[in-house]
Amino acid sequence: MNFQNGWSEELVQNYFSHDYRDRGMTKWQGYYLSDHTSALNKAKHAAARTFPARPQQSQERIGALLANAFANNHPVAIQLASISPDGLFGPDIMGMVRGYTETDVVIGSDEINFETIRNVIVL
Known part of the structure; x- marks a missing residue:
């Protein structure tokens, strides 16, 4: 099968089998918006609760x-x-x-x- 741009299925298959390197999650990191980052930071700080000091007992x-x-x-x-x-x-x-x-x-x-x-x- 030939594609319209002149590439063959064999050429495309060879590229994806041997040359293409998937970057995994790296390619998605740019999709975090400032609102997402802000919400994640708020959740992180809410989880890090503080505990008040009680009096020192003997x-x-x-x-x-x-x-x-x-x-x-x-x-x-x-x-x-x-x-x-x-x-x-x-x-x-x-x-x-x-x-x-x-x-x-x-x-x-x-x-x-x-x-x-x-x-x-x-x-």
């Missing part, structure tokens, strides 16, 4: 709250003292108190050092 208070939650089988929310480089606290670690070691409390499958705990809320 080690005795933290120990008493965790012991009470363990004895009465109540879930807890633990805020760690560590902060991000932006000065923000991360999300609470939530779960059931499963047990203790000398230096750690076991929440679910996580072991948390007592010294890294800022605040505990019994839920």
Whole structure:
């Protein structure tokens, strides 16, 4: 079969089989409009929620709250003292108190050092 411009089907097939390089998604990147980019950035910032600092509790208070939650089988929310480089606290670690070691409390499958705990809320 010959095309109107003089190319044969064999020539076209040979080009696509051996010479043509598909750029994949690269060719579509120019189609993002500023509105799309703005909406994506807003969604990204909404997902990065901030968590307010709760008051620093004493080690005795933290120990008493965790012991009470363990004895009465109540879930807890633990805020760690560590902060991000932006000065923000991360999300609470939530779960059931499963047990203790000398230096750690076991929440679910996580072991948390007592010294890294800022605040505990019994839920």
